[in-house]
Amino acid sequence: MYTQIPLTILLLPLIGFLVLIFFGKRLPRQGDWFASATISISLVLSLYVLITKLTSIPDEAVTNSLTWVTIGSLQIEVGIMIDNLAAVMLVVVTLISALVHFFSMGYMKGDVRYSRYFATLGLFSFSMLGIVLTNSLLLMYVFWELVGISSYLLIGHWYEKKSASNAANKAFIVNRIGDFGMFLGIMILFISFSTFSFEGIFGAIESGTLPFGSEGWLTAAGLLIFCGAVGKSAQFPLHVWLPDAMEGPTPVSALIHAATMVAAGVYLVARVFPMLTADALLVIAYIGAVTALIAATIAVTQFDIKKVLAYSTISQLGYMIMALGVGAYTAGFMHLVTHAAFKAGLFLGAGSVIYAMHKSLHDLDDHKTDAQDIRNMGGLKSKMPITYATFLIFTLAISGIPFTSGFLSKDEILAGSLAFSSINGHWLLPVIGFAVAGLTAFYMFRVLLLAFHGKASNSKRIEGIKESPMVMTIPLIVLATISLFVFYSFNPFGAADGWFFAAIERPLSIVPELLQPAGNALFHEVLHDVHGTAMTLSILIAATGILLAFAVYHWKKISADTLAQKAGVLYRGASSLWYFDEIYDRVFVNGLFLLTKISRWFDENVIDAIVNGTAVVIRGISTVSSWIDTNIVDGLVNATATTADRAGGLLSHVQTGRLQTYLVYIVFSFLVLFILFI
Amino acid sequence: MDVTIAQWLAEPGLNHFLIVGALLFSLGLMAVLSKKNVIMVLMGVELILNSANINFIAFSRFTELSLEGHMIGLFVVIIAAAEAAVALAIVLNMYNRFNTIHLNDIFSLKG
Numbered sequence: 001m002y003t004q005i006p007l008t009i010l011l012l013p014l015i016g017f018l019v020l021i022f023f024g025k026r027l028p029r030q031g032d033w034f035a036s037a038t039i040s041i042s043l044v045l046s047l048y049v050l051i052t053k054l055t056s057i058p059d060e061a062v063t064n065s066l067t068w069v070t071i072g073s074l075q076i077e078v079g080i081m082i083d084n085l086a087a088v089m090l091v092v093v094t095l096i097s098a099l100v101h102f103f104s105m106g107y108m109k110g111d112v113r114y115s116r117y118f119a120t121l122g123l124f125s126f127s128m129l130g131i132v133l134t135n136s137l138l139l140m141y142v143f144w145e146l147v148g149i150s151s152y153l154l155i156g157h158w159y160e161k162k163s164a165s166n167a168a169n170k171a172f173i174v175n176r177i178g179d180f181g182m183f184l185g186i187m188i189l190f191i192s193f194s195t196f197s198f199e200g201i202f203g204a205i206e207s208g209t210l211p212f213g214s215e216g217w218l219t220a221a222g223l224l225i226f227c228g229a230v231g232k233s234a235q236f237p238l239h240v241w242l243p244d245a246m247e248g249p250t251p252v253s254a255l256i257h258a259a260t261m262v263a264a265g266v267y268l269v270a271r272v273f274p275m276l277t278a279d280a281l282l283v284i285a286y287i288g289a290v291t292a293l294i295a296a297t298i299a300v301t302q303f304d305i306k307k308v309l310a311y312s313t314i315s316q317l318g319y320m321i322m323a324l325g326v327g328a329y330t331a332g333f334m335h336l337v338t339h340a341a342f343k344a345g346l347f348l349g350a351g352s353v354i355y356a357m358h359k360s361l362h363d364l365d366d367h368k369t370d371a372q373d374i375r376n377m378g379g380l381k382s383k384m385p386i387t388y389a390t391f392l393i394f395t396l397a398i399s400g401i402p403f404t405s406g407f408l409s410k411d412e413i414l415a416g417s418l419a420f421s422s423i424n425g426h427w428l429l430p431v432i433g434f435a436v437a438g439l440t441a442f443y444m445f446r447v448l449l450l451a452f453h454g455k456a457s458n459s460k461r462i463e464g465i466k467e468s469p470m471v472m473t474i475p476l477i478v479l480a481t482i483s484l485f486v487f488y489s490f491n492p493f494g495a496a497d498g499w500f501f502a503a504i505e506r507p508l509s510i511v512p513e514l515l516q517p518a519g520n521a522l523f524h525e526v527l528h529d530v531h532g533t534a535m536t537l538s539i540l541i542a543a544t545g546i547l548l549a550f551a552v553y554h555w556k557k558i559s560a561d562t563l564a565q566k567a568g569v570l571y572r573g574a575s576s577l578w579y580f581d582e583i584y585d586r587v588f589v590n591g592l593f594l595l596t597k598i599s600r601w602f603d604e605n606v607i608d609a610i611v612n613g614t615a616v617v618i619r620g621i622s623t624v625s626s627w628i629d630t631n632i633v634d635g636l637v638n639a640t641a642t643t644a645d646r647a648g649g650l651l652s653h654v655q656t657g658r659l660q661t662y663l664v665y666i667v668f669s670f671l672v673l674f675i676l677f678i
Numbered sequence: 679m680d681v682t683i684a685q686w687l688a689e690p691g692l693n694h695f696l697i698v699g700a701l702l703f704s705l706g707l708m709a710v711l712s713k714k715n716v717i718m719v720l721m722g723v724e725l726i727l728n729s730a731n732i733n734f735i736a737f738s739r740f741t742e743l744s745l746e747g748h749m750i751g752l753f754v755v756i757i758a759a760a761e762a763a764v765a766l767a768i769v770l771n772m773y774n775r776f777n778t779i780h781l782n783d784i785f786s787l788k789g
Contacts, residue, residue, distance in 0.1 A: 656788055657785035657786060657787035658784070658785050658788075660712075663710060664711055
């Protein structure tokens with residue numbers, strides 16, 4: 001039951017991918033129905049798994065594995081693990097994926113690579129489900145990279161556009177940086193414990209063995225694995241890829257770059273949560289907070305609807321990471337789930353708007369106006385009632401207004417950070433948390449008011465706008481429905497009573513006692529005390545943000561320009577994305593160029609000098625040797641020859657050629673011999 | 679030996695013949711070495727051969743050798759005849775080639 005069905009869930013999208021990639025163009029409707037069918041079956045099975053898991057064995061984790069490779073005494077296992085975390089995540093992934101499949105049928109209609117698009121969606125779903133289901137870090141890493149490649153393919157779906165292919169490259173490369181850290185972390189654990197499985201690693205740490213026998217290494221391993229999450233979940237300082245990834249089709253942004261893939265990092269941190277030391281968690285919390293703040297400030301200044309949503313996503317992911325860091329484990333994961341629903345909804349809503357704008361602009365033969373710029377929209381409320389209504393619900397949810405799912409999870413996160421600071425004294429975390437809550441409410445209502453309310457900057461444009469087709473609006477309605485509080489808790493003001501908090505409990509820390517974060521019991525006690533304060537504060541701050549947005553963009557009491565002018569440096573910094581791209585360009589790209597220049601200089605001046613020097617020396621030696629050859633060796637040879645020649649010349653005088661001379665020699669010699677010997 | 683030149687001349691013995699032979703040899707050698715004409719040189723050679731003949735015969739007469747000296751003398755005469763024939767043929771060829779039989783003008787083997 002917990003093996004076959006999850007495996008079926010996992011493999012169905014892969015089948016969809018394989019069928020579509022090979023036969024997609026020959027299938028009727030290019031096979032979109034096939035991809036959607038596979039993911040829908042996966043969704044139904046996932047729901048079944050979740051419900052049976054929660055009703056029958058809510059406290060157990062079911063693991064099934066088999067040996068994959070045996071190297072000497074070392075066995076590497078692959079397997080799946082179903083615990084409540086995985087079961088919930090399964091439903092989130094398949095649900096959003098299925099809805100995005102349906103939405104894409106409308107949005108991507110008539111696209112040049114329609115079947116490839118659906119095939120890649122299948123590949124993505126498969127990889128994402130793999131991350132969710134796996135029981136070992138090794139497989140997690142494999143699926144992690146698969147997710148990366150499918151994200152790359154989908155961002156670069158319209159690769160004819162230079163900006164799209166650049167964005168795809170950027171996403172992939174930036175992710176690789178994080179993955180490198182993750183790989184190092186996995187290797188540290190593997191070298192120490194000879195296993196990749198979570199169970200094995202956690203068991204070893206619990207029994208007191210530490211990587212290389214040191215506590216520092218344990219913190220390092222945790223942080224290195226977190227690097228993977230920093231890359232995938234677009235945390236500071238690797239968040240730069242996510243806004244660019246908006247070059248992909250909007251449903252892809254909804255699925256991958258808002259709801260599921262970017263949440264994989266959060267899921268990873270949740271998975272390895274028990275082995276994270278207090279130091280590692282503190283770093284994680286601060287990175288989350290910094291990310292949330294930076295992204296929220298940038299989001300306020302953006303005009304592209306998808307860019308605002310992208311920065312909002314980064315900001316919300318920062319929230320989740322911060323929640324995990326401060327120990328509000330359940331709240332962080334719950335925010336992942338609720339955020340997945342309403343952010344996917346926001347993106348799909350934006351997609352619906354962009355789709356309508358495109359059509360209208362196309363009909364007007366206007367190719368200059370940016371269909372994604374909120375300044376070009378306005379007054380869409382009456383033209384697209386369903387999109388508007390759902391968009392409003394999503395906006396309320398992300399702003400943290402009561403009776404929405406977002407309120408429940410965000411409220412718990414803020415309470416968690418407040419509890420953390422009252423235990424450990426890091427007051428900056430809740431301050432940032434509340435500030436970001438206000439900013440979120442402000443910029444989301446800014447988008448809502450600018451796009452849907454007020455008057456259009458060009459009324460002609462708006463006239464042609466029609467509501468999107470059913471296949472696009474129904475996913476919006478579904479997502480809007482599950483953005484309401486009832487799906488998570490029957491108490492609209494406290495998630496802690498709901499099934500979600502009962503199902504997902506913060507796992508006990510297994511690191512040595514000295515390194516543990518504040519224990520569950522203490523944390524819950526403090527959390528209970530501060531919850532009221534946090535809730536009141538969060539509602540007040542969200543309301544302030546919304547009121548400010550209305551004041552600026554609806555009632556026009558305050559001019560946005562004067563506000564921006566007053567903010568001065570802050571506004572300029574935020575609207576320039578805090579210069580991250582420029583800094584990376586200066587530091588890394590130019591640094592690399594500098595490095596190549598240095599190595600070129602080294603090459604030209606040192607290596608070449610050595611080579612040339614050797615050549616000169618060898619030439620010198622060969623000159624000497626050639627001198628010896630021509631003068632001494634040849635001289636000896638020539639001298640011998642000359643001597644022989646001279647001697648021959650001298651002796652040849654004896655040979656006169658005259659007969660009688662020879663006779664004289666004969667006689668004379670005879671006489672000499674005669675005298676000598678007789 | 680207490681003999682006067684007249685006595686010595688009156689009683690011819692081996693030495694007399696040897697002296698004649700030596701004189702003849704010297705004359706022949708003289709001719710061979712100094713004459714420029716090839717024919718004259720050949721004549722000198724004949725003189726040398728004949729001086730040897732005189733010696734052979736003299737030794738044959740005044741020692742215990744019986745007729746061997748005479749026989750060798752005859753051989754020498756015959757060989758001398760053959761030699762003269764060959765030598766004259768060479769001289770003819772020489773003349774054909776160099777247009778002279780003057781030995782001083784023939785030195786093409788000069789080193």
